[in-house]
Amino acid sequence: MLSLQHSSLEVIENHTNRTTIMKFTSLVSIVSLAAVASAWHLQLYDGELYQGLIHDRSGTLSQPCADLDASADNKASSMHWEAGTFAGEIILFEKHGCVAEVGRSDGDWSLAQFSSFANNKVSSYKIN
Structure with a gap:
């Protein structure tokens, strides 16, 4: 009788471990998907109409x-700017060190030609 109870406990313990692993795996998948879904993407071009890619960067934060x-x-x-879920605003500056703002957007922003400014x-x- 003791061996039967011991075996039953092992089955319950193995089932609990598998359930915990499955929940953890699901959580990791959801977090990974959320990170990809919230990614921002910036592309700058030296020509009008998105010609001559000179800067291409993306991130999640x-x-x-x-x-x-x-x-x-x-x-x-x-330029093309795709805002992410968690980092949606971009601010462009005329000088290094983020000095002298020339434009900003808090959503997706595609400009086929920058203004003269x-x-x-x-x-x-x-x-x-």
């Missing part, structure tokens, strides 16, 4: 000030 490197600095003429004047950006 807000981004403190990011300076463009020399190959993209003050060269953007068009912002054309070839983006040196840094910040994502909130």
